[in-house]
Amino acid sequence: MDSVSGFGSDRIDLDENVSAPDEDGGVADTQIEVGTDERRMHVRAYNHWVSLLGGRPYPSIADLNPANIADFGPHSVLLDFSAGIENPAIAYLGKALRAECSLDSSTTHIAQVPSRSLLSRLTDHYLQIIANRAPIGFEAEFVSTRGFNTMYRGILMPFSSDEDSIDFIYGVINWKELVDAEAQAKLDAEIAAAVRTTPSTVVTAPVWADGPSAGRDVERLDEADETERDDDAIAPAGASLREQLALARDSATAVRTADTRSRSTLYRALSRAHTFAAAADADPEAYETLLDMAGIAVQLRAPMTPIVKLVFGVEHDKTRLTEYAAVLAYARRIGVAAGALRAFLDTFEGGIKGVVKAERLARAPLAKVRPDPRALLAERPTLASVALETASSSGHYVVLLARVRDGEMLDIVATMADDSTLIERAMRCATT
Template sequence: MAYQDQIDAADAVAPDEDVAEAIGLDERRMHVRAYNYWCSLLDGRDYPSIEDVDPGDVEDFAAHSVLLDYSAGGDDPATPYVGEAIRKECDLEGGIKRISDVPPRSLLSRLTDHYMQIIANRAPVGFEAEFVNQRGHNISYRGILMPLSSDGETIDFIYGVINWKDAGVDQGANVALAPALAPVEEEVEDQPLPPANDEEHLAWEDGPLAEAPLELDEPLEEDFAAPALDQSAGLADWLQAARSSAEVCKAADGRSRAALYDALGLAYDFSVAAERRPEDYQQLLEDAGVKAQARAPMTPIVKLVFGADYDKARLTEFSTALAYAHRTQVEFGQFVSTVEATEGGLKGMVKAERAARRGDQPPVDKAAEARAKMRDAEPLQEADFDGEFALMVARRNPDGSIAMVAILEDEKLVDRALIKAAR
């Protein structure tokens, strides 16, 4: 590949414990949050859609992320987004269009080494290593690359989040490279798992696949009873009630969807009350050291309720759900019943709000259209194909008989079906 000529393999050092120690625990947790963010966008698909990802809007790791576009081929991917911190590390001035435009031996030039690993695993890949960069500094780096798709099947975009430490600068400068990251609550709500694969997708032992996923809706050690408040209660009382519910949600460690919905329900009621008492709300913000945000008015609400140091990716999701409730004019006290009635629950709310912000039209149900077409398809008179294996689409007729209506010889589809059939 063209960009590999930029890399001097002699500089690479196999990853070891020193790399992980050099980078540090807080920065490593950034990749856990990035993985959780990727999972939150799956929505039942093998890969998130590129349409759902805007790297510049993910506040938690925008500066440390990159988007690679392989839609025109894998030799020299385009770079539609490169975060500010990565730009500084790679000495990038102005815009770059492709990986071949970046300086030789820079951090960004190394990310594409893992492209074929992503294609082979068809799932996120974690990595860590050291190398000597274009300034002659020893760089310890760690990252995660996550596949995206424009058509739901082909991996034609890669979304990466990477962190590093530069041995050639002082510790203070290294601290400036990485945002302050608080301990992460890795599971707040059920996360969809990536496609089944026998490979260990994430290389590090503290990654999000290190432990089995938590089960939801386990009984809590203590039940939270919402206080008997009404719309006439003081704003501080509503905030305290919402915070108490949020603490129960955190204590449940993601095992109870009901606890999460209750906390968000009280957060929503608090936000409605805050709109009616703007002076009191402003005072609460000042006391907590939280700034109002005109473009994201629900973000300060969830920071007040869950804590400003809570996982930023989750706070973004919560604020988006509250924004959906305000936009659709959910009544005071009705958030929980609304989210339970929404298709996809909380994630369905978030998806709908993001689509509304983009001005999207309602998505076309391609599967429903295909089913309707196959219901009327003429049965095949003979089943013939060229390769060793093929997929056959059958329809059950009203009289109970089976009609073969299509033969598919797509190699990728056949391989995926064979893997499942052989288990």
């Protein structure tokens, strides 16, 4: 399963900033202001799409020529839905993307795209365009068919041949491969060794930039190599809340730079986030300062959400952040000790998913028990008694339909004893 994550300081959340439909179902002609950070290929692609709108809900496909776009054309694909959405044709496939996926000219439709190729990461999202009728941006990482852990960012944009229906989608994707786990481990060991021999210094960057391991306004911790100490080690005695946050962020970064499918790495990061949450409870003023600097709001109904945003980053996948917050909330609910969450998750049936389910059940309000209407009606006084033939047994209920006469008499015109749903509804109405 792909795990969604950010790329660092040049990230922009296109799901929130791009997909802004106007009243006609399209997108307003507003370009993204990216300042000095115009390296972002997907943002430039979006701005190009906006430049082609011309006041229309969608740009005309006649105005698009991917082969002439030197900037991002080689990283793009054009899907043709004119023959249906079940298996769109590939009208254009950029040279760089074709080479990355090892595809030749025989690949002409989506159904022929290998499931674990980079192109499939982009085409998997095309139905969202049909549903949202606006550009969709996304970023994640996955293990490719060659076995490389690959981080990618992309955008899909709708085009039309009649200015009304979406029958073409143009996608642009950029990517980079991470080093393998063995090389990463060697690199981590070399960095750790260098840190141990380097005098402590003070880093003056803000406590939060754009990622879990960005600049930190804390004194560097003189730590041993991660692999040589306890996985759930906590900050040294007397460590500030910022230092504890730094330690938790280190583990969160490992979730993204190591094999992201590693359960133990994620459990360790959650355990340290849990430890940081306990430290934040003990130092609310420092915690509030960290939230202010990161631009994160306190959520009274979800107090652990700001914690996981600080540790894993606000750009992390929202679904994952919600799950992580539920895990920390349940750990607090049942009193899991600081530093013990990893062991707890290892033994909890279902792991993270099981804990999330348990937390949701614990938060769910108890269903209101409705009294039996028959018992309530049995205590009601009789308003009137009439003699009518009925096939129902004594004690059963029937519904009588009556017509008012002279404002005080009721003429019964029908009796209903076979419609149990109607009878049940009438009994509940009479007792509420």
